[in-house]
Amino acid sequence: MLRTPRDEALRLAQSIIDLKEKVSFCRHCYTFAEGELCRFCSDGRRDPTTICAVEAPQDIVAIERTGEYRGRYHVLGGAISPLQGIGPDELRIKELIARLQPEGVKEVIVATNPTVEGEVTASYLAQALRPHGVVVTRPASGLPVGGDLEYADEVTLGRALEGRRELAT
Ligand SMILES: [Zn+2]
Numbered sequence: 001m002l003r004t005p006r007d008e009a010l011r012l013a014q015s016i017i018d019l020k021e022k023v024s025f026c027r028h029c030y031t032f033a034e035g036e037l038c039r040f041c042s043d044g045r046r047d048p049t050t051i052c053a054v055e056a057p058q059d060i061v062a063i064e065r066t067g068e069y070r071g072r073y074h075v076l077g078g079a080i081s082p083l084q085g086i087g088p089d090e091l092r093i094k095e096l097i098a099r100l101q102p103e104g105v106k107e108v109i110v111a112t113n114p115t116v117e118g119e120v121t122a123s124y125l126a127q128a129l130r131p132h133g134v135v136v137t138r139p140a141s142g143l144p145v146g147g148d149l150e151y152a153d154e155v156t157l158g159r160a161l162e163g164r165r166e167l168a169t
Pocket residue numbers: 026027028029030031037038039040041042
């Protein structure tokens with residue numbers, strides 16, 4: 001950084017400022033957006049009755065790479081982790097529940113990471129969402145356990161999505 005020429009450093013600083021000013025969070029699904037809504041929520045061709053809940057915006061990138069999913073998303077902002085003091089209230093679960101009725105949601109796919117925290121979050125969501133009349137599913141196994149969705153290859157992730165199963169409570 002210290003060896004960077006001054007004009008280059010200024011350009012970098014300006015692009016960081018631009019990024020901070022332009023990018024905000026979608027008011028529906030909380031992924032990155034340049035306006036009020038992200039490109040998924042504002043795309044009328046995407047199926048609004050299916051929501052895929054993920055931990056972080058980069059998981060959406062991984063799912064989009066598969067080309068298998070045409071619904072909408074919801075970024076939870078992490079996973080339940082008692083060790084790190086993250087409970088359900090720290091995640092955007094209330095916001096997800098608030099979307100179900102107005103958007104006519106029929107299915108929520110819980111695509112949290114295949115880790116202990118991700119599984120705990122999935123079971124919690126199955127219990128919290130089912131009373132609202134939606135089917136709660138989870139991508140099939142086959143994803144590397146303990147891994148991160150973000151790093152799964154698109155074929156594996158695509159198959160896991162296709163083979164999703166309803167979560168038991
Ligand atoms: Zn959105």
